[in-house]
Amino acid sequence: xxxxxxxxxxxxxxxxxxxxxxxxxxxxxxxxxxxxxxxxxxxxxxxxxxxxxxxxxxxxxxxxxxxxxxxxxxxxxxxxxxxxxxxxxxxxxxxxxxxxxxxxxxxxxxxxxxxxxxxxxxxxxxxxxxxxxxxxxxxxxxxxxxxxxxxxxxxxxxxxxxxxxxxxxxxxxxxxxxxxxxxxxxxxxxxxxxxxxxxxxxxxxxxxxxxxxxxxxxxxxxxxxxxxxxxxxxxxxxxxxxxxxxxxxxxxxxxxxxxxxxxx
Amino acid sequence: xxxxxxxxxxxxxxxxxxxxxxxxxxxxxxxxxxxxxxxxxxxxxxxxxxxxxxxxxxxxxxxxxxxxxxxxxxxxxxxxxxxxxxxxxxxxxxxxxxxxxxxxxxxxxxxxxxxxxxxxxxxxxxxxxxxxxxxxxxxxxxxxxxxxxxxxxxxxxxxxxxxxxxxxxxxxxxxxxxxxxxxxxxxxxxxxxxxxxxxxxxxxxxxxxxxxxxxxxxxxxxxxxxxxxxxxxxxxxxxxxxxxxxxxxxxxxxxxxxxxxxxx
Numbered sequence: 001x002x003x004x005x006x007x008x009x010x011x012x013x014x015x016x017x018x019x020x021x022x023x024x025x026x027x028x029x030x031x032x033x034x035x036x037x038x039x040x041x042x043x044x045x046x047x048x049x050x051x052x053x054x055x056x057x058x059x060x061x062x063x064x065x066x067x068x069x070x071x072x073x074x075x076x077x078x079x080x081x082x083x084x085x086x087x088x089x090x091x092x093x094x095x096x097x098x099x100x101x102x103x104x105x106x107x108x109x110x111x112x113x114x115x116x117x118x119x120x121x122x123x124x125x126x127x128x129x130x131x132x133x134x135x136x137x138x139x140x141x142x143x144x145x146x147x148x149x150x151x152x153x154x155x156x157x158x159x160x161x162x163x164x165x166x167x168x169x170x171x172x173x174x175x176x177x178x179x180x181x182x183x184x185x186x187x188x189x190x191x192x193x194x195x196x197x198x199x200x201x202x203x204x205x206x207x208x209x210x211x212x213x214x215x216x217x218x219x220x221x222x223x224x225x226x227x228x229x230x231x232x233x234x235x236x237x238x239x240x241x242x243x244x245x246x247x248x249x250x251x252x253x254x255x256x257x258x259x260x261x262x263x264x
Numbered sequence: 265x266x267x268x269x270x271x272x273x274x275x276x277x278x279x280x281x282x283x284x285x286x287x288x289x290x291x292x293x294x295x296x297x298x299x300x301x302x303x304x305x306x307x308x309x310x311x312x313x314x315x316x317x318x319x320x321x322x323x324x325x326x327x328x329x330x331x332x333x334x335x336x337x338x339x340x341x342x343x344x345x346x347x348x349x350x351x352x353x354x355x356x357x358x359x360x361x362x363x364x365x366x367x368x369x370x371x372x373x374x375x376x377x378x379x380x381x382x383x384x385x386x387x388x389x390x391x392x393x394x395x396x397x398x399x400x401x402x403x404x405x406x407x408x409x410x411x412x413x414x415x416x417x418x419x420x421x422x423x424x425x426x427x428x429x430x431x432x433x434x435x436x437x438x439x440x441x442x443x444x445x446x447x448x449x450x451x452x453x454x455x456x457x458x459x460x461x462x463x464x465x466x467x468x469x470x471x472x473x474x475x476x477x478x479x480x481x482x483x484x485x486x487x488x489x490x491x492x493x494x495x496x497x498x499x500x501x502x503x504x505x506x507x508x509x510x511x512x513x514x515x516x517x518x519x520x521x522x523x524x525x526x527x528x
Contacts, residue, residue, distance in 0.1 A: 055501070056474040056522050058322035060349050060365045062342040077363055078326040082500075082524070083473060085324050087351075087363070099341055099351070101324045101365060103473055103522075111499035114525075115430065115464050166379065200379050209347060209367055210320040212476040214503060214522045216496050231507070232480050232515045235375035236346075237319070239478060239518060243495070251496045254503060256520055258320050258367075258478045260346070261378075 002179045004146065004188070008036070010044035016074055018044035022092075024067035029140040031064040034208050035191030036143070037098050039184040041088045044072035046183075049084050049104040054183055056103040058212040063097045065090065070097070109218045119245055121227050126150055126172050132159065132194075147192055148174050149226075158198045167196035167230030167238065172223045181219040181246065189224055189244050190255035196230045196240045197261065204262020206238070213242075213255035222247030236261050266443045268410065268452070272300070274308035280338055282308035286356075288331035293404040295328040298472050299455030300407070301362050303448040305352045308336035310447075313348050315368040318447055322476040323364040329356055373482050383509055385491050390414055390436050396423065411456055412438050413490075422462045431460035431494030431502065436487045445483040445510065453488055454506045454519035460494045461502050461525065468526020470502070477506075477519035486511030500525050 001009075007023035020043075026036035042054040070092040078085040083105040090098040123129075129150035135141035152170035157163055173189050174181070181189070190213045195206040225245040230238050238261060244253035265273075271287035284307075290300035306318040334356040342349040347369040354362040387393075393414035399405035416434035421427055437453050438445070445453070454477045459470040489509040494502050502525060508517035 056324075058324075058365060058474065058476055060320075060322075060341075060367065062349060077324075077360055085326060085363070096341055099349070099365060101322060101363060101474075103324065108499050113496060113498040114466075115494075115497040117430075117495045166381075210322065210365075210476070210478075212322055212474070212520065214474075214520075216501070216503070217498060230379075231381045231518065232377060233379040234377040234481060235372050237480070239480070254495065254520070256476070256478075256518070 002177050004175055004177065004179060004185065008040040008043050008184055010040060010047060010072055012047060018072040018074065020070050020072055022065060022067050022070050025142045025146055027067065027140050027142045032067065033143050033191060034061055034211060035188040037065055037090055039187040041072050041090050041098065041100055042102065042184060042187055044074050045086045045088050045102045046104060048074045048076065049086060050079065051084055051104040052106040053104060053215055054102055055105045055107065055215050057100055059098055059100040060210050061098055061208045063095060065092055065097045107218055111217060116251060119225065119227055120229065120243060121170055123152055123170060123225055126223065129153065129172060130156065132156060146176055148176050149193065155199050158201065163201040164199050165201065167200045167233065169193045169196045169199055169228040171226050173226045174223050180221040181224055183215050186215060186219060186244055186253040189226055190242045190253055193226060193228055195259065196228045197233060197238050200233060202261060206259050206262045208257050208259045211255060211257035213253055215253055217250050217252045219246040219252040220248040233261065266441050268439055268441065268443060268449065272304040272307050272448055274304060274311060274336055276311060282336040282338065284334050284336055286329060286331050286334050289406050289410055291331065291404050291406045296331065297407050297455060298325055298475060299452040301329055301354055303451040305336050305354050305362065305364055306366065306448060306451055308338050309350045309352050309366045310368060312338045312340065313350060313368040314343065315348055316370040317368060317479055318366055319369045319371065319479045320367040321364055323362055324474050325362055325472045327359060327361045329354065329361045371482055375481060380515060383489065383491055384493065384507060385434055387416055387434060387489055390487065393417065393436060394420060396420060410440055412440050413457065419463050422465065427465040428463050429465065431464045431497065433457045433460045433463055433492040435490050437490045438487050444485040445488055447479050450479060450483060450508055450517040453490055453508050454517055457490060457492055459523065460492045460504045461497060464497060466525060470523050470526045472521045472523045475519060475521035477517055479517055481514050481516045483510040483516040484512040497525065
């Protein structure tokens with residue numbers, strides 16, 4: 001079992017309750033990463049569902065989650081032949097920290113798209129892409145040790161004080177420990193990059209309020225390509241869209257989150 | 265009170281319960297339109313919230329809703345200074361028909377964007393746009409009488425057997441009865457056009473499974489511009505993105521839905 005699979009494991013307590021042990025390896029400076037929390041919740045939802053894949057997840061991030069024991073409460077609110085819908089709540093110290101609505105269904109691994117758009121931006125070759133410098137231990141950015149990101153250079157120009165001036169972030173993504181991508185890895189991938197607004201010249205903690213992502217196909221082994229962008233920064237709010245393409249060139253996940261601008 | 269305001273009215277029964285009377289004027293051939301249902305639910309959520317605007321709504325469409333009496337159950341799951349989160353359930357004949365998570369906050373009507381992208385497609389002038397023919401009474405498409413849509417001609421080429429071959433649909437939108445757009449009208453606008461897949465050559469009932477939309481600004485009076493597109497049609501599923509621009513050229517709403525392909 002890889003560290004990621006272990007860290008997202010959901011152990012069934014009863015029909016509606018799962019225990020999870022939130023791992024301090026997925027922290028972004030104290031709080032745990034939202035994609036990681038979704039992955040753990042989705043393991044519980046899928047275990048409880050008659051279907052195999054989390055095709056649609058809408059999560060509201062209510063409070064900051066910390067490493068340690070937590071529970072996932074799963075309540076099935078519809079069971080259909082094609083799809084089921086569950087309400088899932090991540091609970092820590094008696095408080096709901098993430099609330100999600102999840103549609104599960106069973107995707108066909110051999111599905112051939114009827115119609116597909118291409119990626120919304122072109123990526124340079126991997127060897128022209130760049131890593132971010134290792135975070136300082138005191139930053140608490142332990143997530144960076146679990147994942148490998150190779151960025152399209154202009155989208156991390158903000159690190160040298162040269163933001164592109166528009167919300168964007170693009171990278172190749174994989175887990176640091178070798179593991180083929182699956183729907184849970186995609187849950188992590190849609191929320192793994194720095195906020196797109198850093199590229200528009202902003203900084204600071206940018207808490208996700210709502211994140212919805214759809215699993216569109218089962219990913220092929222290999223690097224994922226993660227393309228992030230935004231449309232509007234206004235009134236303290238911004239949107240961040242992420243599309244994830246697999247190594248076979250298929251769109252495997254789409255997300256949009258609404259987040260607050262940092263005050264940092 | 266306009267017909268739309270009347271048809272989306274939510275009457276408080278107690279702290280967590282609102283009565284609504286679902287109007288047969290918002291039917292799309294029997295089932296009621298999803299945007300209309302969201303608008304009625306959001307009236308209840310906002311009434312119960314300390315904040316003024318529904319900034320983020322994620323709705324799972326569980327069952328078909330019919331005209332007649334229904335209830336909205338509202339449960340506040342977080343109350344913050346900037347935002348509150350509520351769970352809302354539309355219940356008809358004892359069954360949950362729509363389940364939603366809603367973030368409410370209070371937007372600044374005078375907010376000036378820090379950064380904004382432009383529309384993702386260019387619209388022709390309104391006088392170059394076209395209406396759809398009036399639906400036959402037996403079609404049950406009563407929604408068409410409540411709204412005015414003026415389509416970018418190629419995106420309704422499918423009506424004459426000339427689909428563009430890609431998922432897209434673009435129109436100017438307003439209510440038929442004069443009424444300035446507000447957040448509830450936007451809830452209707454994000455789900456008011458025919459499915460984008462019609463333009464890719466598909467037909468038939470295309471039920472929404474999940475729809476998330478974000479209110480990005482309070483709309484100015486006048487026509488709205490509604491731009492719809494999709495990225496992938498595969499395995500019986502498709503995505504539909506809609507962006508809504510107001511007459512002042514501001515992005516006021518963004519939505520994405522995941523829907524099933526019709527079998528028609």
